[in-house]
Amino acid sequence: MEKLILIDGNNIIYRAFFAMPPLTNTAGQQTNAVYGFTTMLLRLIEEHKPTHMIVAFDAGKVTFRHEGYQEYKGGREKTPPELSEQFPMLKELLRELGVPQFEIASYEADDIIGTISRQADEAGRQVMIVSGDKDMLQLASEHTTVALIRKGVTDIELYGPEQIREKYNLTPLQIIDLKGLMGDASDNIPGVPGVGEKTALKLLHQFGSVEAVLAGTGELKGKMKEKLEAHADDAVMSKKLATIYREVPLEHSWEDMVFSEIKADTAGPAFAKLEFRSLLERLSLSAYAPAVAGEETEAELEAAALDITIVGTAELDELIAALPGISALHVESNGDNPHRAEVIGLGLSSPERHYFVPFALLQTPEAAKLREWLGDEKAPKSGYDLHRADLALHWQGIAFAGAANDVQLAAYLLDPTEANQNLNDLNAKYGLPRLSADEEIFSKGAKYKIPDLEVLGNHVARKSATVLGIVQKQEQELIETAMTGLFVDLEMPLSRILADMEKQGIAVNKEELKELGKELEEQISKLVTGIYETCGVEFNLNSPKQLGEILFVKLGLPVVKKTKTGYSTDAEVLEKLAPYHDAVRLILQYRTLAKLQSTYVEGLLKEISPQTGKVHTFYRQTIAATGRLSSQFPNLQNIPIRLEEGRKIRKVFVPSEPGWSILAADYSQIELRVLAHISDDENLKEAFLNDMDIHTKTAMDVFGVSSEQVDSNMRRSAKAVNFGIVYGISDYGLSQNLNIPRKEAARFIEQYFEVFKGVRRYMDDIVLEARKNGYVTTMLERRRYLPEINAKNFNLRSFAERTAMNTPIQGTAADIIKLAMVHMDKALFERGLKSRMLLQVHDELVFEVPGDELELMKKLLPEVMEGALALSVPLKAEVSFGSNWYEAK
DNA sequence: GCGCTCACG
DNA sequence: ACGTACGTGAGCGCT
Numbered sequence: 001m002e003k004l005i006l007i008d009g010n011n012i013i014y015r016a017f018f019a020m021p022p023l024t025n026t027a028g029q030q031t032n033a034v035y036g037f038t039t040m041l042l043r044l045i046e047e048h049k050p051t052h053m054i055v056a057f058d059a060g061k062v063t064f065r066h067e068g069y070q071e072y073k074g075g076r077e078k079t080p081p082e083l084s085e086q087f088p089m090l091k092e093l094l095r096e097l098g099v100p101q102f103e104i105a106s107y108e109a110d111d112i113i114g115t116i117s118r119q120a121d122e123a124g125r126q127v128m129i130v131s132g133d134k135d136m137l138q139l140a141s142e143h144t145t146v147a148l149i150r151k152g153v154t155d156i157e158l159y160g161p162e163q164i165r166e167k168y169n170l171t172p173l174q175i176i177d178l179k180g181l182m183g184d185a186s187d188n189i190p191g192v193p194g195v196g197e198k199t200a201l202k203l204l205h206q207f208g209s210v211e212a213v214l215a216g217t218g219e220l221k222g223k224m225k226e227k228l229e230a231h232a233d234d235a236v237m238s239k240k241l242a243t244i245y246r247e248v249p250l251e252h253s254w255e256d257m258v259f260s261e262i263k264a265d266t267a268g269p270a271f272a273k274l275e276f277r278s279l280l281e282r283l284s285l286s287a288y289a290p291a292v293a294g295e296e297t298e299a300e301l302e303a304a305a306l307d308i309t310i311v312g313t314a315e316l317d318e319l320i321a322a323l324p325g326i327s328a329l330h331v332e333s334n335g336d337n338p339h340r341a342e343v344i345g346l347g348l349s350s351p352e353r354h355y356f357v358p359f360a361l362l363q364t365p366e367a368a369k370l371r372e373w374l375g376d377e378k379a380p381k382s383g384y385d386l387h388r389a390d391l392a393l394h395w396q397g398i399a400f401a402g403a404a405n406d407v408q409l410a411a412y413l414l415d416p417t418e419a420n421q422n423l424n425d426l427n428a429k430y431g432l433p434r435l436s437a438d439e440e441i442f443s444k445g446a447k448y449k450i451p452d453l454e455v456l457g458n459h460v461a462r463k464s465a466t467v468l469g470i471v472q473k474q475e476q477e478l479i480e481t482a483m484t485g486l487f488v489d490l491e492m493p494l495s496r497i498l499a500d501m502e503k504q505g506i507a508v509n510k511e512e513l514k515e516l517g518k519e520l521e522e523q524i525s526k527l528v529t530g531i532y533e534t535c536g537v538e539f540n541l542n543s544p545k546q547l548g549e550i551l552f553v554k555l556g557l558p559v560v561k562k563t564k565t566g567y568s569t570d571a572e573v574l575e576k577l578a579p580y581h582d583a584v585r586l587i588l589q590y591r592t593l594a595k596l597q598s599t600y601v602e603g604l605l606k607e608i609s610p611q612t613g614k615v616h617t618f619y620r621q622t623i624a625a626t627g628r629l630s631s632q633f634p635n636l637q638n639i640p641i642r643l644e645e646g647r648k649i650r651k652v653f654v655p656s657e658p659g660w661s662i663l664a665a666d667y668s669q670i671e672l673r674v675l676a677h678i679s680d681d682e683n684l685k686e687a688f689l690n691d692m693d694i695h696t697k698t699a700m701d702v703f704g705v706s707s708e709q710v711d712s713n714m715r716r717s718a719k720a721v722n723f724g725i726v727y728g729i730s731d732y733g734l735s736q737n738l739n740i741p742r743k744e745a746a747r748f749i750e751q752y753f754e755v756f757k758g759v760r761r762y763m764d765d766i767v768l769e770a771r772k773n774g775y776v777t778t779m780l781e782r783r784r785y786l787p788e789i790n791a792k793n794f795n796l797r798s799f800a801e802r803t804a805m806n807t808p809i810q811g812t813a814a815d816i817i818k819l820a821m822v823h824m825d826k827a828l829f830e831r832g833l834k835s836r837m838l839l840q841v842h843d844e845l846v847f848e849v850p851g852d853e854l855e856l857m858k859k860l861l862p863e864v865m866e867g868a869l870a871l872s873v874p875l876k877a878e879v880s881f882g883s884n885w886y887e888a889k
Numbered sequence: 890g891c892g893c894t895c896a897c898g
Numbered sequence: 899a900c901g902t903a904c905g906t907g908a909g910c911g912c913t
Contacts (some may be wrong), residue, residue, distance in 0.1 A: 208892090545911075570894060592896080600896080633906045637907080640897080727905095730902060732902060736903070802902080805904090806904045
């Protein structure tokens with residue numbers, strides 16, 4: 001008798017991870033989830049003797065993240081790396097055991113299982129589905145049993161249609177109706193608020209289905225009736241969501257699912273490598289057991305076998321001769337700020353040979369050919385964080401060019417939310433041999449110490465060596481995710497442009513900045529004296545704890561808001577307290593000025609390079625999950641502008657050559673224009689096609705008045721609504737921002753969606769898309785995974801939904817300005833212009849331009865920016881210039 | 890190293 | 899019923 005077992009791979013590995021105690025092999029890899037999964041698998045095989053078996057996985061590398069959070073420590077957001085590392089291990093092991101596994105792009109495991117079980121059902125075959133997910137019950141039938149895993153991985157309950165009837169008095173298909181009514185937080189199905197399992201069962205026993213319940217609300221009364229009527233759409237949508245898709249285009253045949261027995265010849269070594277000794281025994285494979293405990297793992301042996309040369313003067317010629325075959329390098333440097341980094345040495349790799357060059361050697365006359373190769377843009381190089389390498393080498397007088405393939409940047413595109421993945425994270429992800437951690441080799445922070453040449457050389461050369469393997473894997477993955485173009489034509493070229501901008505830096509008038517500091521100092525000391533007098537006590541004004549003590553205990557002011565650790569004293573709170581005590585207004589002023597002094601005057605002064613008299617920021621291209629850049633050392637993307645006192649800081653940013661000007665251009669309403677395009681909302685598009693003031697237009701539509709009737713308050717509200725729309729609106733958020741009751745905020749939003757119907761459709765669709773795919777994309781196919789779109793926790797899920805709405809908008813705007821930067825760089829080069837791009841501030845580009853190029857640049861810059869990407873509405877860039885950044889407004 | 894506060898888009 | 903606007907970095911106090 002043929003029997004097929006279908007296993008929900010993602011669900012089970014997650015359960016196993018949380019159910020099993022941590023278990024680590026001697027290589028330091030955690031293996032508990034693989035172990036737990038395997039024991040369950042072996043038990044299923046022994047007890048049920050399947051002739052066919054499939055383990056189904058969610059396609060897309062991170063969609064598994066949304067499972068099972070509730071079992072993990074509260075509030076933890078990311079899949080622990082200890083688990084994600086075990087996915088490739090499990091998949092490899094399944095291959096070695098001879099267990100077929102399926103994953104199909106953009107379908108989840110339950111869809112695959114649903115489809116196969118339907119086909120098997122139709123053919124009258126015996127099927128058992130193994131999962132921890134109750135939703136699977138809908139698949140139960142005459143031939144199909146659902147094995148629900150309860151606590152741990154060994155406690156299994158079997159459900160056929162009869163058992164479901166006993167437990168719920170429902171048919172399997174009615175499980176979908178049940179979910180439709182009661183919802184299921186873990187699958188992000190809203191259901192009808194106020195309807196739980198009990199009520200839902202009662203309704204279904206009475207009516208039979210969601211549709212019948214909704215048609216029959218006339219027979220109900222009271223709150224229940226109201227709720228059902230109000231949330232009829234939710235119920236219908238929830239039912240749809242709860243329905244497992246059973247029409248996945250599967251190319252696999254019944255023969256592809258055949259499982260005969262565990263393949264001993266490959267399973268033995270596999271268990272040995274994982275150090276699953278008990279499983280070796282269980283399968284009588286002890287012959288494969290490692291002879292000595294603590295023996296080196298295969299990965300380590302493989303790594304040890306690398307052909308590494310530590311280059312001294314004697315080996316230099318050999319290295320130089322090998323350069324044409326070398327495609328990967330690693331520049332080892334020390335320090336967070338690449339402009340001040342110490343360069344330690346170079347790892348260089350061809351597929352066959354690996355070299356380490358100490359930095360001292362690189363600087364010698366004998367190494368001229370090597371330096372030439374480093375600066376040769378026709379010698380393509382792969383590496384990890386080549387942007388940083390370029391800067392570090394630059395300040396040591398060594399030119400770098402030819403960055404072709406940055407694995408850090410590619411890893412960012414493949415998953416921009418995964419915090420800067422280091423080389424070892426990437427090795428783990430791709431199943432490549434592990435490197436020693438940098439902390440083991442160099443020690444952390446202040447204890448940083450360069451080890452012996454031998455240790456250092458081996459470590460660094462292995463870094464360049466591993467880049468080669470990573471590049472191969474990523475190439476494929478970029479193709480699969482349709483991001484090759486984004487990587488090759490946008491991000492890689494941009495990284496060189498950013499490095500140029502950073503090396504160039506922007507000049508700062510140090511004397512003027514110091515002068516500004518003196519003025520601030522005077523005002524601050526007056527304020528401090530005044531505050532101490534008014535409060536009748538001296539304390540540390542910079543300590544929120546002490547300030548809270550004074551305001552709320554000593555002066556007895558009302559507590560408006562609390563933080564985790566005590567009283568909140570932020571500006572919003574202080575504004576509310578201002579009428580109660582004279583000191584509060586002074587404290588607010590103190591905060592403003594103290595911020596300017598410490599962050600912008602003192603902070604900026606510290607960042608002025610003694611060599612160039614400029615500040616050289618470092619743009620990070622792999623931080624922001626939306627695709628934006630970020631800026632560090634110093635951050636030049638948050639220089640004050642909103643308040644006049646702060647805005648004056650911008651006066652100290654000046655051209656670096658006499659007779660030059662600062663020229664700036666910013667996109668006008670780029671995010672709302674992007675929204676108009678993506679949502680295809682007729683009204684919003686109309687507004688931009690007519691170049692209307694978008695906030696006034698929104699006010700007209702939301703309040704139903706003519707443009708003359710829009711007062712400043714209405715426009716302010718409309719502006720807040722527009723912001724909210726871009727951020728993924730909630731009535732609560734808007735009410736906070738506008739300081740109005742939530743109901744009123746909800747009315748605004750409702751009004752907005754009445755007039756901008758296309759926007760509402762976009763917001764609904766993008767959330768559904770995120771649920772279906774597990775990710776959202778920008779216009780240039782930049783991707784962001786949203787595993788929490790299915791979280792059980794309301795907060796996590798709502799956050800993911802807002803992110804789904806915001807990321808395509810913010811991310812497309814980021815795509816556009818990045819395109820503009822690449823186009824602008826090219827335009828400057830082709831025309832032989834001397835003007836230099838200096839800064840990017842999300843929707844603004846800042847240049848310094850010679851007097852004789854000013855007129856040309858005033859035309860060229862907005863033209864290029866507006867033409868960066870064609871949308872269904874025009875892009876608009878507004879240009880301005882002056883003798884410093886303040887004047888360019 | 891983390892929480893709070895505040896600067897920007 | 900749940901309780902938040904989206905994306906960042908820096909300085910400071912405190913543990």
